[in-house]
Amino acid sequence: MAHPPSYQDATRRQDWLELVAPYIPISEYWDLCQVSKRFHAEFAPRLWNDPVVAGSLLNRDNDLEWFYGFLAAMRGVRKTTRALVHSVDLRACAAGTLEFSVYATNSCRSLRELPFTFPELRCLLLDGHSNIDIGALAGTTAREPPLLLSIAQCQLQLPTQFFASPLLRNLVYLDVSDMPGSLKGPLVQKALSRANLPALRILKAQGREMDDSTASLLLATFKEQLWSLDLSRNKVTDKLFGDLHNYAFPAGSLRGGHAEVEGELQYIEGQETSSLGQFCFVRESEWSKTFSHPARFFVDSPEYTRSAAQDTLNNSTRLDGRAKARRDSADATKLTFAGGAGNLPPSLEHIQDSDIRQPHQGITHLHLNDNRISSTALVNLIMRSPGQLQQLECDTTLLDIRESARPGWLRSSLFASATVSGILGAAHIFRPVFSSNLQTLRIHHSLVTQVVTLDLPDVSKMACQWVAETFLLPRAEMAYPQVFVPDMNPRLQSLTLTHIPRWSTGKVIDKLVTFLKLAAEQEKEIQKSKRSMRRGDTATVRGLRHVRLEFDPDPQEDEEVENGEHGSDLDPEELIRLAAEEFSFFGGSWSSSSSSSAPPPSVQTVTDAVRGVEARHSAVEAVEVSEPRHGEQQQESVRFSAAQSSSLSSYHKHYRAWNGSEFTVPVFGGSTTGSQATREYMRLLQKNSDLHEDVRPASPCHVAAGVPEGSYVYEAAWRSMLTKGYGIRWPKREEIRGMKDVLEGIKEFRKGTRGKGLGVHYDGVLEVVRGF
Incomplete structure (x- = not known):
């Protein structure tokens, strides 16, 4: 965040040209520059600031050939004019990239000459130019090296020592996504290092075939220097998360101090695991468990420190809930550093003081899309974090289901690459009690819908979706009744739900519509809070202002849907046999003659679930904890005793050793008279000892x-x-044909609420993205 303006800037009279210039079309700038020196001083910097983009705005067909001609012409222009160029953005020219064999000499010479041609160049964006030899930049120098370099999708491999170039020493933003070659060599040889890139704050390395060891080396190299890291579309797994926590997360915690509104975390001394960290429970207040405190929409009070010089405007403090989400995209960074076409560039002093250049004691923006990450590991990561994450993107997570708990139709012996994706029972980790600074979230839609994504090889997407909603959804509603709703975290400003199926039995539509209604209700409540405030009272949070729905491709375009009843190349009778070999939890296995779906279990409604539930049981007895021994290496071992059952409920004494100290926890073993979920949980524990694993404190969803x-x-x-423990059946052709278009369902809902005064229309930005 920038410091306040100087006294001189704050008190000087503003020229009327500064006020009207932003409203004048860029096509008029050239003529206005000829009027007088005063006009030239105002409009020339706007015209030359971002010349390639400015040319596009003037309807010029720019490509690399045009750019090379432009550079040649600029060599004869006065240095004062060339110094007005702060950004060279060739991304729009990528589609017309010329053959490298013809223009190799031009590209290399032009890149080497860029720092000298434009001595004040701050931003260089070359994304998508596969034939430009980026390595030509390595040997160049500049009086003021650029602050932003984006070379994503450039297909010529970078030399190892490229990152040691003096031209890169001032970089704040670097994008090397989707390029050939590994980053392991530059990391091992310390070319890609803090010493060579001391100002780097944002690093994007998508699609670099990066495994856990290389990613771990990257984290160990930069530690808490980066505040934004994008590792999407790599080979990252759960193994990375320990290093991410150790190297890139700050010490301390941003949580606490808002118990009545948000609840508070109760940590259990001496109880810890390597994956989950220190055990903790969410201690709810009367208000927090129903997300209904009257002050839940008010921003935090300002924090005060004893030292006036202490910078509290960084990630070491909890955000107040009102500030706009900080963006880490190339466009946002370019706007901060260069201003953009038609705008005046900010001063170097302003850039130096900008929030984007400041360290933030570790990662605040983390992108992990399209990796092999489990939902359990993601939950553990957030629970172990100090709550500093402001933006989190993890578009798909795998549900960790043990092989012994997989029914016949889902076993890896039949479907080697069968997956169940989604995130269930995790709504609480996105509440402020865990994620106090979270403003932007991109996550699988099951966080809201409870519908997982089932992917079986050789079985049609439509059939998988039908099974997911007809058979898996009732079980998810039983075991994980609490879904994410806007009032769980009013500080969240943007939510993207990914991998939404295009077709549904209707349940996905109903759940998305319910969520949009709750978002509209939150809007109304925030406006009501604003009207009720007296002058001088605290401001309100922004609330959820942006909802983005990302749909998977339409499976009806695949031929498999039209071929056969279930869209599978497997024998139908074999599928039926596998589906029926597990006894049905709902009272009998399904046969091929079944025509109705399984009756859903008796679970709480969505409304009851999201509003919280009173505990129906008393707390367990006190936990026996042994004091840790000093000087011993961290280690972990587990053993448990036989279940101690009663007619009502059972508890298991579970023993763990951590860091040389043993502790005991009473693990709930289910109940014969409790809810349907606790009865089924008890049955599974009694039938399968392999499931006596992954002990954790009961969450609000449990x-x-x-x-x-x-x-x-x-x-x-x-x-x-x-x-x-239950059987399924595969859908018939008429059942698949009877599925509804989710996209059309959302459109119908929006059309039915707009301008009708029903109080359920969401006025924030609702963005829909169709998969192709």
């Missing part, structure tokens, strides 16, 4: 499903309720 507050659960067994 409590909503019937687990006593303050208890521990075997999450491996709880998660297995989604698929274990």
